Structures are given as structure tokens and as C-alpha cells.
Amino acid sequence: MTVLVTGATGRVGRHVLQELNERGVPARAAVHRPAPDTTARAVSFSFTDPRTWREAMRGATSMFVMRPPQISRVKEDMLPALSAAREYGVKRMVLLSLQGADRNPAVPHHTLENWLRASGLEWTFVRAGFFMQNLSTTHAAEIRDLGRIVVPAGGGRTSFVDARDVAAVAVRALTDDTLVREAVTPTGVTALTYTEVAELISTELGAPVSYISSGPLAFWRHRRAQGTPHAETAVMLALYSACRFNLAAGVTHDVRTVLGRDPISFSRFAHDERAAWLPRPHQPFRNQV
Template identity: 55%
Template structure:
């Protein structure tokens, strides 16, 4: 029986697929294109296309569940696929959730967690803090081209976590369900930082001033929709996530990464140095 990695082409999924493959596990990478990822064979999969489910869930016992960012209505567009996975014999789901999801019913992660608790399957929740990588992907153009960070987090602090750490924790949970089933790990970096702090760290790394203008929710929503080209459901979800930071719900720092991996989590400065090309090089061009 194998392990299915959904979101296999994403920041976390690629790390998980590679870690599991390196461990010798039978891994299947689920993507819309069906391409192989990280040494794992690929399979075509779409949460909203039931025709892709039987092929993806065949001979699969465990799954990394990553909610596609554009899926806001999880009851309609994600839970039916989980029901099908259970019917095909899925026994353990490691769900990439969100720090504070247990206290914030506005985010779709809370709905998925509640469903999994009552599903009869074993579950592990990875309640991740805000990904460092969101700044080098979704918000990279703002930083690279406009020298600013446009998120509605106010003065709230966020315990940023590197996707590399999340991926290795996910792989550990998938490889050892006996230890991790029924656990909710809150995965954070070593420090809680405000976006003023992040702007200062990026300024130091890049050698130019990066501003944080502290936009409100409406200004962010307009920016996300019209400049970042996010669909409205994704705008709503990301606004809710940033609201957790603004309200002080994303600042807790835990030792869960160390508890699972036996080492300290990667800090933001290390991440920024590793990913600095994201904010200096236009995609498709070299400087």
C-alpha cells in the first residue's frame, strides 16, 4: 500500500515527495498534470473531478492532504473526495492545516479538521504557521517590483515557518502513523515577527528598503484581486488568515518542529538568504 501526496508540486508537497522517496516508501504524487515529482510517480488528480479519484486512491493507505488555495468551499469541493478516499480504503490522513484553526471557524481548515475527527480514519493535523515561502511566491512581485509587503496583518506578530520544515514533519508523520495519529502539531519557526520586522530583515538581506505600509483588509482585498489576480474565494481565505495575525492569534511559538525532527526550525533570516533571488530576479530573466 502506498502514500498519496496531494499538492505534490507545491512548496510542501515537493519536500514530502522527495523525503518519502528517499526513505524507500511507495509514493504517488498527485497533481492536475499527473507529472512525477521528487522521484515519486505521478497521477492525475483534482479534488473537484470525481473521475480522477479512483486512479489516485487505488492501493493507497495514507495521504498528505493539502487544500488547494483556491478552494474556499471545502464542503462542496474537497470533502466529497475525502469520502471517496475513505471508501477506497484510506486509513490515515495527514492534513496540512493552519495555526489557530481550532479557534478560528472562519477558515476552511477548521471544517476539514472537524470532518476528519468524525471520519473514522486516523488523522494528524499539521497546524502550520504562516509559510515563509508565501513571501517568495505570492508576494514576491510586490517585494521585487514595488519594494513593499502588502498584507493586512496590522502590527500582529507571526511565527513564520519554512515549508522545508513542514514537509519533513509531514513525511515523519506519514512514515510513522502509530506515533503521530491523533496528534495536532503546531509548526512554527523559532521567533514571532511582525511584518515591520520582516521588512527590516528583507531590507538588510537585499540592500534596499522594503516597506510595510500596513494596508487594511479592504485595500488588501482590492490589491489581491486586481494586482495579484487571486480569485475571490482565495482573497476571502487569505484575508481571514491575515486577520488571525492582526488579532494576535498567529504569534505563538512552539517546540513542535524540534520535537519531531530533533533540530531547531529554520529561522526567517536563513530563509531570506536562501531565497533572495525571488526578490531580485524577474521570472524567466537573469540579472
């Protein structure tokens, strides 16, 4: 078996690749923008560039499928690549989906799930909750430079999950048969408000971090001023607005059921990724809120 890992440089994909390598499962990293240090086992790949498909897909039997946040028209920009993978002999696809995607036709993952269900392939949907790693990537600069988190989530709770747990569940789905034709929803053990998130990061850093619940318009201006693209800002706004109304607060036991251990806690995540919030010499974050 050879697993093709899309989004191999991404938040979940990098851990999927690492865990497959650690287990000795043959894996090929599909890399969108190869870097100079990209390894020999990586191939250049884009869902939207058919010239990259043959080399990436040849000999692959399973595929970790991640929808790049930049792709919203999945029918046009992802399904042709998935059909090609099936033609090249891929038999199993494990989709990184979104908590509640089955109930929300507006999200692209809904379309991907429907296609996979009818595809004749073996599939698993990993419907992840919000990643803890959003705090150490998307929101890292404002935490580091201004000591604050700005999101339009009000006092709503979110059942954050560590991307490493999501990856571990996906690896289980790729490497054994128990999760074929199943949907799993990995979340953390508890749902947190952003005030609690700020407190936990603050405790880890020994420095104050506060939460500012912005209104939708202020958030829009804030992210756009930081250079977040229009479409991505719109998606963030929709997702955080759902959090405001506790629509992302559902806690499951799926990590424990699949992996036989508790999910990684937010405190441990904050400890492991504290370097993301430590001062570094660079241009200060622009204060637009």
C-alpha cells in the same frame, strides 16, 4: 505502504514528496494540472473530479491531504474524495491544517478535522503557522519590483514557519506511528512583525525593502488589481486581519519536539529563496496602493 501526496506541486506538498522519495518511501504525486515534465510516478488528480480518483487512490495506504486554497466548500468539494480514498483502502490521512483551526469554525480546515476525527481512519493534524514562503511566492513580485510588502497586518506579530519544516513534520506523521491521533502546530522560533520581515529580506538582498501596512480596503483593491481572485482576497484579508491582532503570533516547540532540531530561521529561509526577489525581465508589477 504507498503514500498519495495531494498538492504535490504546492508549497508543502512538493517537499513532502521530495522527502518521501529521499527516504525511499513509495509515494505517488497527485497532480492537479500535470505538466509535460510530470514524472511517471505522478497521477492526474482533482478533489472535484471523481473520474481521477480510482487511478490516483488504488493501492495507496496513506495520504497527505492538502485543501487547495481555491476550495472553500469542503463538504461538497473535498469530503467525497476523502470518503472514496477510505473505500479504496487508505488507512491514514495527514491533514495540512491551520494554526488555531480547532478554535475557528469559520475555516474549512475545521470541517475537515471534524470529519477525520469521526472517520475511523488514523489521522494527524499539522496545524501550520503562516508559511515564510508566502513572502517568496504571493508577495515576491511586489518585493522584487517595488521593494515593498503590502499587507494589512499593522504591527502584529506572526510566528512564520518554513514550509520545509511543515513538510518534514507531515512526513514524520506519515511514516511512523507516534503522531497518530495527534495535532501538532509547527511554527518558527519567534514571531516577527512585517517591519522585521522587511528588514530581514532587505539585509539578505542588500537593498531596501519596506513594509506598508495598508488598510483593509486598500489591500482589497491592491490584490484585486493584481488579479488575485475575489474569494482568495477575502481569505487573505481575514488572515492578515487576524495577524494585526496578534492572533497568529503563538510560538510552539513542536518542530523541535517532532524533528529533534530547531525550526529553520527566517534569515535562512530568506537566503535559500533569495532568487525569488532578484530582478528578472518581465512586465513590472502594477502599483495600485
